[in-house]
Amino acid sequence: xxxxxxxxxxxxxxxxxxxxxxxxxxxxxxxxxxxxxxxxxxxxxxxxxxxxxxxxxxxxxxxxxxxxxxxxxxxxxxxxxxxxxxxxxxxxxxxxxxxxxxxxxxxxxxxxxxxxxxxxxxxxxxxxxxxxx
Amino acid sequence: xxxxxxxxxxxxxxxxxxxxxxxxxxxxxxxxxxxxxxxxxxxxxxxxxxxxxxxxxxxxxxxxxxxxxxxxxxxxxxxxxxxxxxxxxxxxxxxxxxxxxxxxxxxxxxxxxxxxxxxxxxxxxxxxxxxxxxxxxxxxxxxxxxxxxxxxxxxxxxxxxxxxxxxxxxxxxxxxxxxxxxxxxxxxxxxxxxxxxxxxxxxxxxxxxxxxxxxxxxxxxxxxxxxxxxxxxxxxxxxxxxxxxxxxxxxxxxxxxxxxxxxxxxxxxxxxxxxxxxxxxxxxxxxxxxxxxxxxxxxxxxxxxxxxxxxxxxxxxxxxxxxxxxxxxxxxxxxxxxxxxxxxxxxxxxxx
Numbered sequence: 121x122x123x124x125x126x127x128x129x130x131x132x133x134x135x136x137x138x139x140x141x142x143x144x145x146x147x148x149x150x151x152x153x154x155x156x157x158x159x160x161x162x163x164x165x166x167x168x169x170x171x172x173x174x175x176x177x178x179x180x181x182x183x184x185x186x187x188x189x190x191x192x193x194x195x196x197x198x199x200x201x202x203x204x205x206x207x208x209x210x211x212x213x214x215x216x217x218x219x220x221x222x223x224x225x226x227x228x229x230x231x232x233x234x235x236x237x238x239x240x241x242x243x244x245x246x247x248x249x250x251x252x253x
Numbered sequence: 254x255x256x257x258x259x260x261x262x263x264x265x266x267x268x269x270x271x272x273x274x275x276x277x278x279x280x281x282x283x284x285x286x287x288x289x290x291x292x293x294x295x296x297x298x299x300x301x302x303x304x305x306x307x308x309x310x311x312x313x314x315x316x317x318x319x320x321x322x323x324x325x326x327x328x329x330x331x332x333x334x335x336x337x338x339x340x341x342x343x344x345x346x347x348x349x350x351x352x353x354x355x356x357x358x359x360x361x362x363x364x365x366x367x368x369x370x371x372x373x374x375x376x377x378x379x380x381x382x383x384x385x386x387x388x389x390x391x392x393x394x395x396x397x398x399x400x401x402x403x404x405x406x407x408x409x410x411x412x413x414x415x416x417x418x419x420x421x422x423x424x425x426x427x428x429x430x431x432x433x434x435x436x437x438x439x440x441x442x443x444x445x446x447x448x449x450x451x452x453x454x455x456x457x458x459x460x461x462x463x464x465x466x467x468x469x470x471x472x473x474x475x476x477x478x479x480x481x482x483x484x485x486x487x488x489x490x491x492x493x494x495x496x497x498x499x500x501x502x503x504x505x506x507x508x509x510x511x512x513x514x515x516x517x518x519x520x521x522x523x524x525x526x527x528x529x530x531x532x533x534x535x536x537x538x539x540x541x542x543x544x545x546x547x548x549x550x551x552x553x554x555x556x557x558x559x560x561x562x563x564x565x566x567x568x569x570x571x572x573x574x575x576x577x578x579x580x581x582x583x584x585x586x587x588x589x590x591x592x593x594x595x596x597x598x599x600x601x602x603x604x605x
Contacts, residue, residue, distance in 0.1 A: 141325070142322055143321050143322040143324065143325070160322070164326075164401070164404070165322075167400040167401065168325070168399065168400070168401050170400075171399045171400055171401075
């Protein structure tokens with residue numbers, strides 16, 4: 121391969137891996153699907169998805185970076201509030217109405233969407249030499 | 254003399270065998286001389302000393318999983334167990350209120366995992382340093398294997414997945430005492446019921462010997478010197494219930510499990526034997542037709558016994574002998590309110 125895959129290609133491949141891990145059809149997966157709330161992912165599934173992505177994109181993926189990178193892992197409520205306010209702007213299509221008014225650290229995994237994963241992969245693949253993809 | 258008034262009865266049975274999934278139909282097939290022994294289909298056994306086995310035909314497991322996502326966490330023997338357990342629950346007409354309870358346990362006998370040799374081999378690759386260097390071995394395993402591999406291969410997964418799929422939240426155990434494990438599991442279930450640990454227990458055996466690693470093991474151990482020793486896969490799971498609980502819901506009662514010390518066990522060197530009304534029965538036709546599914550062998554005999562394979566009985570004993578001299582015996586009596594064991598008496602004679 122001479123160039124890094126484009127975002128759409130990464131999205132399709134990610135959706136396929138997530139669908140296989142969660143035993144759901146790819147057609148049920150959307151960019152703003154919450155892995156936890158919409159697709160039913162549990163902690164064990166995140167392991168499976170990470171392994172699938174590593175194999176698919178020939179990357180070594182830090183689970184912590186992938187799953188916590190966008191939403192952060194801070195337990196400080198002021199930091200979380202600031203991060204959530206940022207995400208409300210950048211994720212207008214997310215189903216915010218089902219989240220509690222005061223989002224705490226415990227709720228953060230619910231904010232991980234397909235786009236969260238794809239954004240991470242796009243960034244990693246841009247950093248990675250194209251030949252390794 | 255009984256220590257307790259609580260009594261364990263069998264109220265349902267579910268099987269998965271290479272000759273079919275209905276114990277009466279399987280009995281009929283055996284009587285007609287049918288056999289499931291055939292060249293191994295699931296892997297290339299052409300280079301093995303034994304290239305035949307009795308395999309359960311491929312089937313759709315999804316309908317038996319309440320949570321289909323969990324299928325990826327299961328190996329073949331766990332899928333057999335979940336399937337047979339679902340059938341047993343249906344046969345017992347066990348209501349969900351009784352099943353999804355912390356008074357309902359699971360205990361199943363099985364063998365160890367096959368460790369999925371192809372996946373393991375691919376992960377380790379040709380790097381021989383892994384043989385001598387634990388750190389290299391760890392890196393290879395952690396880096397090259399799906400992290401779910403361990404969860405598929407943990408020894409207690411058979412009973413764990415049955416309980417997850419059935420939502421049975423009571424005591425849970427997996428018995429891995431070789432060929433006697435399935436029979437021991439059923440005895441354990443009866444003890445739980447009698448001692449008040451549980452009111453209902455899903456118990457039996459689920460196993461497969463049709464795996465590359467086991468074929469290699471058994472060949473090296475000389476087990477294939479016996480031309481009639483054919484490995485197999487199968488599961489036979491039972492609903493074992495406290496008698497008054499079963500009576501209270503109007504359940505069918507197939508037989509009562511009585512305490513082992515009531516009768517002297519007939520210790521013999523054979524793998525599985527059956528006594529009917531204290532007379533030994535030649536059950537070799539079962540093994541010729543279904544092969545020998547290791548820990549599930551004795552439970553399969555029990556399922557066929559309850560289906561009338563040997564005719565009716567007032568009392569029966571199934572005995573299993575494992576490698577290394579392990580023994581287990583299960584004693585049954587027709588319960589006073591048994592509906593099935595008696596009714597089959599006039600319909601079927603011996604399978605021999």
